[in-house]
Amino acid sequence: MTITQQVTSAPLVAVVGATGVQGGSVIKALAESDKPYRIRGFTRDVTKAAAQTLKKRGVEMVTVNLVVENKEEVYKAFAGADYAFLVTNFWEHMNTEKEVSEGKLLIDAAKAAGVKGIVWSGLLPVKKISGGKYTKVVYFDGKAAVTDYGRASGVPFVDVQAGWYTSNLLAIPAFLAKQLDGTYALPWSIRPTTVVPMIDMENDYGLYVRKVLEQPVFPDGSALYTSSEDISAEELARQLSEVTGKKVVFKQVTGEEFANAFLTLGYPATVTGALIEVFQYFDEFGCYGGQPTAPSREGLARPTRTFAEFAESADWSKVFA
Incomplete structure (x- = not known):
């Protein structure tokens, strides 16, 4: 295990959804690496079993509710991070406007912290790809709007899409x-x-995020299509x-x-x-949208x-x- 809080030269990766499927997969993949990482995991309840398990593994667990109304605390949670993994959960509330606003908040907070790179779990713009034929796939289009915002933020930004x-x-x-x-x-x-x-999310998704973080140069502007x-x-x-x-x-x-x-x-x-x-x-x-997955799997x-x-x-x- 290479998760550490003592090696201050190790990059500090802030992981949204640490006790969830995607964030948990990212932490799993980074823990398997022979490179040391400091990991800060975000959760709304640091006392729950999943959070306590991560804490025992060396993850710094932070209690924070990542909503617009809690902007000040969200900004504090990212302070000092070198990289950030960001994800939003549409299915928790099924509200596209809420998801987009919270996605933008995460990007703004990571940017304010001075991170060297953001890895975002996005999806493609179905309405745009279909030429306006399909207009109701809001949970794809909402994440695509956050992707556009992230790419325009000025922070090196990579979109690692979930299959x-x-x-x-x-x-x-x-x-x-x-x-x-x-x-x-x-x-x-x-x-x-x-x-x-x-995609076996728990086992495999984090491999793609790890691939991004371990590139010699952070691959700003790229997108990975996972499976x-x-x-x-x-x-x-x-x-x-x-x-x-x-x-x-x-x-x-x-x-x-x-x-x-x-x-x-x-x-x-x-x-x-x-x-x-x-x-x-x-x-x-x-x-x-016709993008192949094979190139993204290379080098995992x-x-x-x-x-x-x-x-x-x-x-x-x-x-x-």
């Missing part, structure tokens, strides 16, 4: 559903041959069936059918409308996990209960 979480299959019933005959399906509104950049494995929807179902021993098939459904599954889970209509369009966008343009500290490796390590007992 499609493999863990979605474990956490969200609408993505892997039991059928009336007792079998299981991936009932998605894309073609079976559509390729999805699946553990690019895999078609039908192949995803086949491998899942093979690994788990359950009959799992891919089932192409309409956008409305796909959205209704989320409505029954309590998602608001504004979000389900976005889900209809985002899969149409995936089908037509690809998750990354270790290989990413295949989907089959993720599936073999995951606990599917609740999904297939």
